Amino acid sequence: MATIKKIMLDKQSLPPRKRVAAYARISMETEQMLHSLSAQVSYYSKKIQSNPQWEYAGVYFDEGITGTSIAGRGEFKRLLADCDAGKIDIVLVKSISRFARDTVDCLNTVRHLKDIGVEVRFEREGIATFSADGELLLTLLASFAQAESESISTNIKWALRKKFEKGIPNGHKQTFGYNWDGVKYRIIPEQGEIVKEIFKRYIEGESGYAIAKDLKMRGVIGNNGVPLDASTIKDIVTNPSYTGTMILQKHYHNENHVRKLNRGELPRYAVEDVFEPLVSFKDYERAVIIRQKRAEAAPNRNPQHTKFAGKIKCGNCGAGVSRRGVSRNHPEFTKKWVCNTRERKGTSVCDMHILREMELETATESVVGKVTDDEFCRLVEKIVVYGDRIEFYLNDGRVKNVGRKYGGTLMNNGFKGRLFCGKCGTPLRRFSWKPCVKAIRWGCPAPKSQCTLKVLTDDELRRATASILEVTDGEPAFVERVRKMQVFDDKLRYELKDGTVKIWQRE
Numbered sequence: 339m340a341t342i343k344k345i346m347l348d349k350q351s352l353p354p355r356k357r358v359a360a361y362a363r364i365s366m367e368t369e370q371m372l373h374s375l376s377a378q379v380s381y382y383s384k385k386i387q388s389n390p391q392w393e394y395a396g397v398y399f400d401e402g403i404t405g406t407s408i409a410g411r412g413e414f415k416r417l418l419a420d421c422d423a424g425k426i427d428i429v430l431v432k433s434i435s436r437f438a439r440d441t442v443d444c445l446n447t448v449r450h451l452k453d454i455g456v457e458v459r460f461e462r463e464g465i466a467t468f469s470a471d472g473e474l475l476l477t478l479l480a481s482f483a484q485a486e487s488e489s490i491s492t493n494i495k496w497a498l499r500k501k502f503e504k505g506i507p508n509g510h511k512q513t514f515g516y517n518w519d520g521v522k523y524r525i526i527p528e529q530g531e532i533v534k535e536i537f538k539r540y541i542e543g544e545s546g547y548a549i550a551k552d553l554k555m556r557g558v559i560g561n562n563g564v565p566l567d568a569s570t571i572k573d574i575v576t577n578p579s580y581t582g583t584m585i586l587q588k589h590y591h592n593e594n595h596v597r598k599l600n601r602g603e604l605p606r607y608a609v610e611d612v613f614e615p616l617v618s619f620k621d622y623e624r625a626v627i628i629r630q631k632r633a634e635a636a637p638n639r640n641p642q643h644t645k646f647a648g649k650i651k652c653g654n655c656g657a658g659v660s661r662r663g664v665s666r667n668h669p670e671f672t673k674k675w676v677c678n679t680r681e682r683k684g685t686s687v688c689d690m691h692i693l694r695e696m697e698l699e700t701a702t703e704s705v706v707g708k709v710t711d712d713e714f715c716r717l718v719e720k721i722v723v724y725g726d727r728i729e730f731y732l733n734d735g736r737v738k739n740v741g742r743k744y745g746g747t748l749m750n751n752g753f754k755g756r757l758f759c760g761k762c763g764t765p766l767r768r769f770s771w772k773p774c775v776k777a778i779r780w781g782c783p784a785p786k787s788q789c790t791l792k793v794l795t796d797d798e799l800r801r802a803t804a805s806i807l808e809v810t811d812g813e814p815a816f817v818e819r820v821r822k823m824q825v826f827d828d829k830l831r832y833e834l835k836d837g838t839v840k841i842w843q844r845e
């Protein structure tokens with residue numbers, strides 16, 4: 339007779355769902371109350387419930403009277419109280435005018451919510467308060483709404499000035515070549531000359547790398563005190579600020595807080611006359627076109643394998659993941675995908691475990707089947723790589739998880755690099771004298787005269803990890819949740835990424 343067992347899902351391996359509420363204000367004058375109300379409530383509950391990463395936290399609504407401030411605010415107050423009580427993570431609102439009575443009210447409320455970790459998203463304006471430009475845009479738009487009699491440009495300048503007075507403009511780092519003097523970005527003469535030179539040489543055909551090398555030889559230093567590198571040169575020649583026009587909301591953050599280039603999903607705003615211009619718009623355009631052409635022609639963009647390019651993100655840090663290590667001798671072993679942050683800043687900043695292309699292909703096939711590259715692009719929106727799973731975001735709105743595979747091979751081991759000797763601190767090494775899983779041991783590679791750590795069997799390591807992390811296969815969960823582990827003679831000390839420490843008594 340068949341037996342049925344209930345499978346307990348490991349809740350910790352799923353990302354916590356955001357609790358999402360909506361706030362609506364119904365105008366009695368201009369809208370047919372009942373219809374409008376039920377339409378808005380069902381619109382929002384549908385919108386929230388159709389997102390697998392969201393949890394429905396309710397729709398709050400007030401009846402308001404257009405154009406005056408004597409609106410009923412009972413539900414609004416209840417919404418804020420529930421936010422304060424920690425019941426809500428995200429609030430959806432149709433537009434800024436529906437949310438607040440006036441600028442001060444709006445900004446105070448939004449800032450308070452931001453302080454307690456609640457994000458507000460305004461649909462019509464396309465603003466999320468947790469995005470880099472969110473608060474600035476909000477200030478701009480709220481000030482338009484309040485002082486319609488004043489000219490728009492005065493408002494922009496006022497709002498920008500307020501923001502810049504606090505130091506860093508636009509939430510980003512200082513722009514090379516400029517100094518903020520309280521009114522405007524003024525050119526720093528020596529740096530300005532360098533910017534002009536960089537544009538000129540880039541347009542004339544020199545590579546970012548060659549320009550950076552030459553500037554370094556001449557002792558030119560960037561804002562952070564180090565020489566300008568090739569990627570900074572590329573950033574400079576594609577930064578429209580040097581033409582005098584500042585573009586806001588070039589990037590935005592999506593539901594998963596992944597920073598994405600704004601390709602028209604949200605409005606972009608051009609603000610003129612903030613920077614003193616250094617280059618003409620024509621030269622800027624030329625540089626951008628050259629940059630695009632070079633990026634397309636870059637050697638690691640093998641046209642046969644571009645179906646994944648640009649679609650893969652690191653689940654750890656949100657950065658892009660690039661294809662690396664293509665070798666003609668062993669292509670099936672060497673093709674791999676690496677987090678850009680990890681590559682540039684090291685494993686202390688992001689420790690995403692490298693993803694073999696073989697594993698990626700297999701996982702992809704299990705989700706969409708054997709399909710052509712065109713079909714793949716049509717079906718899959720993006721792929722997010724975690725230590726224990728790969729998440730496929732499909733264009734039809736579904737999200738599918740495939741567990742990551744480790745073990746078996748020396749090249750793809752989830753424990754490697756994260757086990758340390760508790761006595762002397764050396765990273766442990768894996769060794770085996772037989773091609774048999776049972777024979778694998780982990781030991782301290784320091785000479786016996788200096789360190790005498792008792793070797794650990796791979797078998798015990800796996801059993802301990804599964805038990806400590808409360809899963810059946812400990813290896814993927816180890817990669818996702820453990821920062822490092824120290825091995826002592828009598829115990830294993832697990833240091834988790836969430837800050838907790840767990841101990842296993844050795845057998």
Ligand SMILES: [Zn+2]
Pocket residue numbers: 652653654655656657677678679680688689690
């Ligand atoms: Zn990363």
Ligand SMILES: [Zn+2]
Pocket residue numbers: 759760761762763764782783784789790791
């Ligand atoms: Zn040791």
